Amino acid sequence: MRILVADDDPTSRLIVQTALRGLGHDCQTVTDGAKAWDAFQARLPDVVISDWMMPGLTGLELCRNIRQHATGRYVYFIMVSAQGFLEEILEGMTAGADDYLVKPLDPDDLQARLIGAARVTALHRQLAQQRDEMKALNHELTSIARHDALTGLGNRRALQEDLELLEARVTRYGHRYCMALIDVDHFKSYNDAYGHQAGDHALKAVAAQLKAKARSGDALYRYGGEEFLCIFPEQSTERGTRAVERMRTGVQRLGVLHAANPRGVLTVSAGVAMLHPERPRSASAVLKEADEALYRAKQLGRNRVEHVERGQVDPGQAAQDQPSGVQLIDQAEYVKPAVFRHPA
Ligand code: GH3
Ligand code: MG
Ligand code: MG
Numbered sequence: 001m002r003i004l005v006a007d008d009d010p011t012s013r014l015i016v017q018t019a020l021r022g023l024g025h026d027c028q029t030v031t032d033g034a035k036a037w038d039a040f041q042a043r044l045p046d047v048v049i050s051d052w053m054m055p056g057l058t059g060l061e062l063c064r065n066i067r068q069h070a071t072g073r074y075v076y077f078i079m080v081s082a083q084g085f086l087e088e089i090l091e092g093m094t095a096g097a098d099d100y101l102v103k104p105l106d107p108d109d110l111q112a113r114l115i116g117a118a119r120v121t122a123l124h125r126q127l128a129q130q131r132d133e134m135k136a137l138n139h140e141l142t143s144i145a146r147h148d149a150l151t152g153l154g155n156r157r158a159l160q161e162d163l164e165l166l167e168a169r170v171t172r173y174g175h176r177y178c179m180a181l182i183d184v185d186h187f188k189s190y191n192d193a194y195g196h197q198a199g200d201h202a203l204k205a206v207a208a209q210l211k212a213k214a215r216s217g218d219a220l221y222r223y224g225g226e227e228f229l230c231i232f233p234e235q236s237t238e239r240g241t242r243a244v245e246r247m248r249t250g251v252q253r254l255g256v257l258h259a260a261n262p263r264g265v266l267t268v269s270a271g272v273a274m275l276h277p278e279r280p281r282s283a284s285a286v287l288k289e290a291d292e293a294l295y296r297a298k299q300l301g302r303n304r305v306e307h308v309e310r311g312q313v314d315p316g317q318a319a320q321d322q323p324s325g326v327q328l329i330d331q332a333e334y335v336k337p338a339v340f341r342h343p344a
Contacts (some may be wrong), residue, residue, distance in 0.1 A: 001118060002043065005029045006036035006062065007051040007080065012105055016049060019107035023114065033057025037065055040075075047076045047117045049101070049110075052088050060088075060095050067096035074124035076117040080105070150200060151207035154221040159229060162219060163283040166231070166275060176276035177231050178240025179283075181290040182210065182247065184226040185267045185302040189260040202256050202266055209254055213247045229287075237274050237307050244270045244305045252303065261302075269297035272307035 003025050007013045013029050020027040028043065030036045034056030040048065048066065050059040057065070063077050079092035079100045089100045098120065099113050146158035154162070169175040184190075184206060191199040203226060210228055214220055223229040230247070232240045248268055256266035271293025275286045289308050297306040 001046040001114070001121065002026045003028070003047045003049060003114075004036060004039055004043065004045040005049045006031075006033060006039075006054060006059070007049075008032055008054045009051065012051065012080070012103060015105045015107065016110065019110050020114075022107075023111060025114070033059065033062050036062050040066060041069070044071055044073070045075065046121050047078065047114070049078045049080060052079060052081045052085070052092065060092055063092060063095045063097050073128060074121060076121050078113055078117065148222040151204055151222050153207050153211070153228065154219060156221070156223070159221040159223065162221075162231070167283050170275055170277050171280050174277040175234065176236075176274065177233055177286075178235040178237060178243075178272060178274055179286055179290050180230045180232070180240060180244045180247075180270050180272045180305075181223065181287065181294045182228040182230060182244065182268050182270040183294055183298070185269055185298075186258065186261045187226040190258050190266065193258075193260055205254055205256060206251055206266065206268065209250045210247050213243070213250045215243075218243070229290075237272060240274075241272050241305055241307050244272055248303065248305055263303055267303035269294060269302045270305045271295070271297055272305060 003020055005016050008031050017027055017029050030039050033054040050062050052059040059079055066075055077097045079097040081088045083102050148155040166177055210220055217233050219231040221229045232243055251268045258266045271290040273286045273289035293306040293308050297304045
């Protein structure tokens with residue numbers, strides 16, 4: 001163990017130092033409390049053996065300092081007191097000391113205390129390691145809970161959480177977001193022709209392509225079975241639509257064979273809508289609008305991107321546009337279940 005010994009009495013220092021080195025410990029000695037505090041911060045020892053009465057800082061002050069100083073690892077503190085000063089020992093233990101030794105020091109006694117110190121510090125190290133592992137595991141679990149297993153994109157849960165944040169950012173800070181619903185064309189017939197497993201591969205490829213075409217600040221989610229949602233922060237409808245166009249052509253250029261699609265390859269259609277401070281409303285209202293634009297893209301022949309033109313929105317809609325909290329996405333799904341079916 002790495003042990004710091006603080007004692008202004010040269011005889012005591014020598015006894016401890018000789019015993020510790022004999023036991024194979026890495027020992028550093030200092031002659032007063034202030035130097036002990038400096039040495040402690042510089043080297044972070046496993047164990048501190050400190051005299052009670054020293055110039056600079058007393059052993060008690062040193063102990064308190066060490067306990068207040070968060071290092072992330074446990075330091076075992078042994079207080080050394082002159083014989084007959086039991087109150088000192090009690091005060092020292094109350095201040096955070098783990099154990100005590102009484103002068104004149106006895107090397108066997110010291111060895112016995114260090115066995116306990118080694119056990120306690122090892123236990124603390126093990127606990128710290130387990131805590132770190134738990135933290136990493138929690139982090140991983142949180143990530144799994146927010147990601148779709150097939151595509152690795154954000155899942156519905158992540159989307160729901162993020163949309164609530166976006167709504168707040170629009171109303172409080174004036175941020176704007178362009179949102180695009182992207183749906184794979186004729187995907188049912190792709191599954192029918194090539195099998196569900198091939199369908200899964202195709203969905204993965206489409207998701208990877210969308211991701212490749214997205215910029216670092218854009219957020220992508222798997223919205224439903226073969227439907228994706230991309231959020232472009234601080235983009236106008238025009239720029240957002242151009243970005244979705246890049247995604248659409250990117251998917252087409254993948255060249256995933258799809259005989260039942262008139263283009264001969266897998267394609268996507270998309271609908272774009274805006275969430276912005278000039279027209280504060282719920283994200284679900286925006287998604288509904290994007291869904292309407294997507295519906296139009298499908299009707300106009302698929303493999304295209306549509307957006308709701310300014311002023312085209314029904315003013316009577318405003319009453320339904322209020323932020324609605326947790327039901328955001330279900331409302332969006334409810335829009336046209338007959339046209340855009342999502343798997344359960
Ligand atoms: P449209 O061009 O109008 O969007 O037609 P579509 O066939 O893509 O739309 P529809 O909603 O009729 O069918 C969607 C299909 O997507 C049906 C479903 O089996 C398939 N699908 C949804 N999720 C998955 C999935 O995780 N894996 C596979 N392989 N297929 C899926
Ligand atoms: Mg589809
Ligand atoms: Mg669909």
